[in-house]
Structure formats: structure tokens, C-alpha cells
Amino acid sequence: xxxxxxxxxxxxxxxxxxxxxxxxxxxxxxxxxxxxxxxxxxxxxxxxxxxxxxxxxxxxxxxxxxxxxxxxxxxxxxxxxxxxxxxxxxxxxxxxxxxxxxxxxxxxxxxxxxxxxxxxxxxxxxxxxxxxxxxxxxxxxxxxxxxxxxxxxxxxxxxxxxxxxxxxxxxxxxxxxxxxxxxxxxxxxxxxxxxxxxxxxxxxxxxxxxxxxxxxxxxxxxxxxxxxxxxxxxxxxxxxxxxxxxxxxxxxxxxxxxxxxxxxxxxxxxxxxxxxxxxxxxxxxxxxxxxxxxxxxxxxxxxxxxxxxxxxxxxxxxxxxxxxxxxxxxxxxxxxxxxxxxxxxxxxxxxxxxxxxxxxxxxxxxxxxxxxxxxxxxxxxxxxxxxxxx
Numbered sequence: 001x002x003x004x005x006x007x008x009x010x011x012x013x014x015x016x017x018x019x020x021x022x023x024x025x026x027x028x029x030x031x032x033x034x035x036x037x038x039x040x041x042x043x044x045x046x047x048x049x050x051x052x053x054x055x056x057x058x059x060x061x062x063x064x065x066x067x068x069x070x071x072x073x074x075x076x077x078x079x080x081x082x083x084x085x086x087x088x089x090x091x092x093x094x095x096x097x098x099x100x101x102x103x104x105x106x107x108x109x110x111x112x113x114x115x116x117x118x119x120x121x122x123x124x125x126x127x128x129x130x131x132x133x134x135x136x137x138x139x140x141x142x143x144x145x146x147x148x149x150x151x152x153x154x155x156x157x158x159x160x161x162x163x164x165x166x167x168x169x170x171x172x173x174x175x176x177x178x179x180x181x182x183x184x185x186x187x188x189x190x191x192x193x194x195x196x197x198x199x200x201x202x203x204x205x206x207x208x209x210x211x212x213x214x215x216x217x218x219x220x221x222x223x224x225x226x227x228x229x230x231x232x233x234x235x236x237x238x239x240x241x242x243x244x245x246x247x248x249x250x251x252x253x254x255x256x257x258x259x260x261x262x263x264x265x266x267x268x269x270x271x272x273x274x275x276x277x278x279x280x281x282x283x284x285x286x287x288x289x290x291x292x293x294x295x296x297x298x299x300x301x302x303x304x305x306x307x308x309x310x311x312x313x314x315x316x317x318x319x320x321x322x323x324x325x326x327x328x329x330x331x332x333x334x335x336x337x338x339x340x341x342x343x344x345x346x347x348x349x350x351x352x353x354x355x356x357x358x359x360x361x362x363x364x365x366x367x368x369x370x371x372x373x374x375x376x377x378x379x380x381x382x383x384x385x386x387x388x389x390x
Contacts, residue, residue: 015051048175055117249293
């Protein structure tokens with residue numbers, strides 16, 4: 001980490017992670033609190049999928065309260081849908097697009113062109129593209145929408161950016177510039193990145209996919225499931241807290257904090273001998289004796305980061321109205337499922353009509369693209385059949 005001595009010589013790269021993007025929020029808050037120089041002196045912030053969303057929040061200087069509420073509001077909305085992500089009311093792309101239009105400053109494209117790098121996957125050849133310049137606020141929003149677009153999960157027609165179709169950037173480069181020595185990488189999955197949960201599995205096998213390395217373990221598979229099918233807001237809030245703790249461990253291992261904090265959180269049985277933690281200078285600048293602390297090991301997280309804890313508790317609060325409380329109760333959920341054969345057709349018609357109205361301005365271009373795709377597929381099939389007959 002000698003490159004951190006020279007201002008502007010490092011970058012941060014945030015991995016694609018779906019709903020686990022809350023992990024990035026915890027990491028960012030830890031850096032702001034304990035090592036603000038790492039954020040202030042970074043040359044560029046790269047990201048794919050949810051990682052790009054977090055990088056954009058850093059550049060626009062969005063508070064932790066804003067980031068937590070946006071992500072956990074989506075989790076709470078999904079929790080209230082009887083069929084989860086299969087409910088016709090589930091529209092993550094439309095939700096995020098509207099939030100970005102309402103919350104981003106008008107000069108965000110100027111800020112983004114100076115420091116932001118968004119990973120995109122070009123459709124259909126699958127080539128990775130890193131976008132670093134933006135002409136308007138709408139271009140920033142459209143680039144973020146493209147990198148968040150997971151095929152079939154978010155829809156059937158890939159969105160456009162500057163006339164080209166792109167999909168989730170994590171499918172071609174999950175951690176942009178991960179091989180660069182001056183890039184600090186962040187991921188909620190256990191692997192070879194700088195800030196991530198250390199693996200508790202004995203497995204030595206790794207999966208190299210999407211230009212990233214993942215340890216093959218039960219924990220990683222479960223995290224992958226959570227990234228698309230999130231659990232309750234309280235469970236997802238713990239992922240954010242874990243990101244804070246993992247980042248703090250990274251900073252203490254490299255001596256980037258003024259005083260150790262994690263040692264005060266663990267029990268005595270974790271402690272090293274009487275001389276205390278080993279000096280980082282005796283091991284190439286790294287102190288491997290820093291303990292790994294889980295969220296369950298911290299009895300009062302508010303002592304670590306009052307601002308993050310307040311934001312998470314506020315974002316996890318449900319609607320206190322009587323009707324909302326009844327819907328969340330056991331009898332309310334039972335009634336919802338019993339009425340599903342009658343209510344679902346009306347909900348389907350309503351939300352599909354609403355999406356159709358939003359799609360109409362883009363319909364000519366999308367239909368023309370689908371027609372061209374069908375023609376190219378038919379031509380490919382015909383060419384192969386002709387070659388076999390010959």
C-alpha cells in the first residue's frame with residue numbers, strides 16, 4: 001500500500017452485488033469516519049452494477065442516511081409483495097431511475113466525468129466497456145441503469161446508452177481494474193479482493209468468472225442468493241454493518257487508523273500475548289494479528305458509528321399505520337394469499353398497463369432492435385443449415 005503515500009495515485013473499485021450493495025455503504029462510511037484521505041485522494045471510483053451506484057453516491061457526496069434509505073426501501077417494498085420478485089409490481093429499474101432523477105444534482109455529469117468509471121457489458125458480444133465521460137445528467141442515469149440491468153431479472157429488452165445496448169457490467173468485469181496494484185477493491189463476497197469478508201471455509205477451490213475470483217463456499221453461494229432475493233431489512237442492515245467492520249479491519253491491518261478499535265470489541269480469549277498486537281512494520285507493513293469481528297460480536301454498534309446505526313434503524317422502520325401492521329401480521333398475510341386468485345389479475349393488468357405507458361416512447365426503437373435481432377438469428381440458422389446440406 002505504498003501507493004497511498006502519493007495523492008491521487010490510487011483508485012477504488014466496487015464489485016457488483018445486487019442488494020448486497022449495502023455492504024459498500026458500510027465500507028464507505030468506515031472510510032469517511034476513520035480514513036477520509038482514502039476517499040478524498042482517490043483518482044477515480046470504479047463500479048459495476050450496485051457498486052457503480054455506490055461510487056456515484058460518493059462522488060455526489062450523498063450522506064449515509066440517503067444511501068441506506070434508498071436500498072432498504074426497495075427491500076421493504078419487496079418484502080410487502082406477496083410473490084416477491086415475481087409480483088407484477090416489482091420494477092427495480094423504474095424505481096432506481098426515478099430516484100436518480102429526483103436526487104442527483106444537475107451538474108452530476110461534470111463530477112462523474114472527473115472521477116467515476118462505470119463498467120458495462122456490451123450486448124450481444126459481451127465485451128466490457130468502462131465509461132468515464134458523460135455529457136449530461138441523463139447520460140449518467142442511463143449508464144447506471146445499463147450496469148444495473150440483469151437480463152430476465154430486470155426485463156427482456158436491454159437498455160441503451162449512446163445508441164448501443166448494454167447489460168449488467170458485473171457479467172463482464174465484476175471488479176473493474178482488480179488486477180491493478182494501485183486499486184483498492186471492495187466486494188461482499190469472500191475472495192482475493194482487498195476489503196471483503198474473510199472466508200471461514202476450508203475450501204481451497206476458487207471460481208474465476210466475470211473477470212473476478214470467488215471462493216467456492218456455502219457462504220458465498222448464500223450471499224449470491226441474497227443479492228437477488230434479499231431477506232428482511234434487519235438482516236440486510238447487518239450486511240451493511242459487516243462492511244463497516246471489514247473495512248475497519250483492512251485499515252488497521254495496514255496501519256491507516258490512529259488507534260486500533262477492533263481489539264476493544266473482542267473477548268480476552270482472542271487477545272495476543274502480553275506484548276499486544278504485533279507491529280505492522282515487522283511483516284512488510286501488514287499486521288495480520290487484527291481479529292476478524294462479526295456483527296454479532298458487537299453488542300452496541302452505535303458506539304462504533306452513531307451516524308450509520310441511526311441511518312440503518314431509521315431505514316428499517318416500517319409503516320406504523322394500522323392497515324400496514326395488519327398486512328404484516330400472520331392473519332393479514334394469510335388473507336393476502338387467500339385473495340391472491342382474485343387480486344392478482346387486477347394487479348397484473350394495472351401494473352402492466354402502467355409499464356406499457358412508460359415504454360411507448362421507446363417502443364419504435366425497441367421493436368426495430370428486436371426485428372433486427374430476429375433477422376440476424378434467422379440468417380445464422382439458415383447459413384448453418386445451408387452449410388450442412390452442402
